[in-house]
Amino acid sequence: MATYLMALDQGTTSSRCILFNQKGEIASEVHREFTQIFPKDGWVEHDPIQIWESQVSVAYEAMLRVGATYKDISAIGITNQRETVVVWEKDTGKPICNAIVWQCRRTASDCDRLKAEGVEPEIRERTGLLVDPYFSATKLAWILDNVDGARARAEKGELLFGTVDTWLIYRLTGCKVHATDPSNASRTMLFNIHTMQWDEELLKLFRIPSCMLPTVMPSSGLFGYTAPHLFGGEIPIAGVAGDQQAALFGQCCFEKGDVKNTYGTGAFLLMNTGDTPVTSQKSLLTTVGWQIGDSVNYVLEGSVFICGAVIQWLRDGLGLMQSSSDSEELARRVPDSAGVYVVPAFVGLGAPYWDAYARGTIQGLTRASNKYHIIRAAIESMAYQTADVLAIMREETGIELTSLRVDGGASANNLLLQFQSDILGHTLHRPRCVENTAWGAAGLAGLAVGIYSDLDEFRRAWRIDRAFAPSIGQAERERLLEGWHRAVERSLSN
Numbered sequence: 001m002a003t004y005l006m007a008l009d010q011g012t013t014s015s016r017c018i019l020f021n022q023k024g025e026i027a028s029e030v031h032r033e034f035t036q037i038f039p040k041d042g043w044v045e046h047d048p049i050q051i052w053e054s055q056v057s058v059a060y061e062a063m064l065r066v067g068a069t070y071k072d073i074s075a076i077g078i079t080n081q082r083e084t085v086v087v088w089e090k091d092t093g094k095p096i097c098n099a100i101v102w103q104c105r106r107t108a109s110d111c112d113r114l115k116a117e118g119v120e121p122e123i124r125e126r127t128g129l130l131v132d133p134y135f136s137a138t139k140l141a142w143i144l145d146n147v148d149g150a151r152a153r154a155e156k157g158e159l160l161f162g163t164v165d166t167w168l169i170y171r172l173t174g175c176k177v178h179a180t181d182p183s184n185a186s187r188t189m190l191f192n193i194h195t196m197q198w199d200e201e202l203l204k205l206f207r208i209p210s211c212m213l214p215t216v217m218p219s220s221g222l223f224g225y226t227a228p229h230l231f232g233g234e235i236p237i238a239g240v241a242g243d244q245q246a247a248l249f250g251q252c253c254f255e256k257g258d259v260k261n262t263y264g265t266g267a268f269l270l271m272n273t274g275d276t277p278v279t280s281q282k283s284l285l286t287t288v289g290w291q292i293g294d295s296v297n298y299v300l301e302g303s304v305f306i307c308g309a310v311i312q313w314l315r316d317g318l319g320l321m322q323s324s325s326d327s328e329e330l331a332r333r334v335p336d337s338a339g340v341y342v343v344p345a346f347v348g349l350g351a352p353y354w355d356a357y358a359r360g361t362i363q364g365l366t367r368a369s370n371k372y373h374i375i376r377a378a379i380e381s382m383a384y385q386t387a388d389v390l391a392i393m394r395e396e397t398g399i400e401l402t403s404l405r406v407d408g409g410a411s412a413n414n415l416l417l418q419f420q421s422d423i424l425g426h427t428l429h430r431p432r433c434v435e436n437t438a439w440g441a442a443g444l445a446g447l448a449v450g451i452y453s454d455l456d457e458f459r460r461a462w463r464i465d466r467a468f469a470p471s472i473g474q475a476e477r478e479r480l481l482e483g484w485h486r487a488v489e490r491s492l493s494n
């Protein structure tokens with residue numbers, strides 16, 4: 001039996017490869033940053049060749065570090081930045097232009113037009129998404145309309161489309177397999193999450209030739225084999241999921257009501273809603289978590305724009321600390337935030353407020369307030385914003401939270417997690433393995449090739465680092481939340 005599961009984690013700023021040993025421990029980890037291209041205000045691109053080369057080179061290096069050959073790798077799992085669009089030539093595997101990255105806003109006016117035409121409810125019903133440049137459809141249409149000859153070539157079947165998972169699979173298999181999984185497909189705004197197929201009506205609406213779309217295959221299963229010249233022999237590619245869904249899987253949130261939150265620059269909350277897609281009235285996204293065999297797990301997704309970034313602002317904007325990790329020790333110098341609230345609405349506020357013109361505020365200052373109160377209040381703002389999104393999830397699904405598992409850079413902060421538990425009135429768990437995204441992709445692959453016989457066996461490899469249980473009562477919780485909501489109200493634009 002081969003020794004390692006290989007996770008290829010193709011992120012927005014770097015490509016990472018992790019080899020997990022049979023105990024699920026990290027045996028080798030290598031990552032490499034690549035170039036961010038900003039051709040115009042609000043435009044973001046990547047070079048697909050750089051994505052590919054950085055990804056394959058970190059894979060070589062990770063193998064080299066532990067002396068592994070292709071025979072030592074039981075399977076590859078791929079996880080990736082979602083929504084980003086790549087278009088390439090079917091025959092040569094050569095991209096016809098740069099990848100348009102999820103962050104790119106170039107199609108904002110196309111989305112405004114679609115909304116004005118009143119098609120959003122229909123799109124939402126079919127895809128679970130809101131009309132926004134974030135998703136792939138308008139970006140792909142943009143390429144077809146703006147790259148010389150692209151539409152004609154696409155219609156003749158000469159060009160292929162893929163999100164980054166698909167691009168990597170195509171290159172890894174030596175241009176043989178053109179495939180994706182439903183967690184990635186469900187972020188394109190072209191995929192019907194009820195029928196689990198590309199949606200003919202949406203393809204017509206966005207004028208996308210169906211011959212350029214990848215085959216959608218279960219997230220855990222054999223996608224194909226790596227071309228022998230790459231690693232010296234064939235390795236099965238057996239797991240694929242978008243980054244947030246892979247993290248939910250890596251956190252073993254397999255049951256309805258399980259939630260994970262990633263506290264990174266922003267925060268991403270995903271709730272497993274089981275085999276039923278739940279449609280949100282309040283701008284949460286309904287999306288596919290993963291498909292194993294015929295069974296599909298749906299999720300509800302909410303995000304917070306500014307999470308750990310508020311700590312970066314304290315560090316870089318205000319110069320209050322040397323490093324983000326100092327924030328905990330500094331905040332502990334005061335027993336509480338003494339009525340100070342920081343509302344980090346630097347780029348407006350998302351769910352449930354949806355006010356693009358809201359702006360950041362610090363409130364409740366008195367002559368006794370000092371920088372430690374502000375730091376503490378900033379840490380607390382991450383927890384309050386998370387609580388707001390969770391409250392809508394609970395309200396919209398009617399599903400009670402069963403478990404909250406946390407990860408991301410700021411989840412190292414114990415004060416944050418204790419306060420989060422206090423404010424939610426729920427216990428939360430931080431796992432020992434912080435690389436949940438890669439671990440989820442490895443798990444999907446491991447299940448497919450029989451390293452794990454079922455989800456329970458995979459779950460047994462999950463280890464808690466620390467649990468945080470609520471330490472305040474309901475009255476205190478309500479008092480704090482009320483103060484937060486008053487502060488948010490004052491940061492709104494009207």
Ligand code: ADP
Nearest residue numbers: 264265308309311312324325408409410412413
């Ligand atoms: P991303 O993947 O979004 O780049 P990470 O998961 O690496 O983000 O997390 C980085 C973010 O977490 C930064 O915004 C940083 O300010 C914040 N952060 C890191 N460590 C801590 C800490 N100990 N306490 C609070 N925030 C932290």
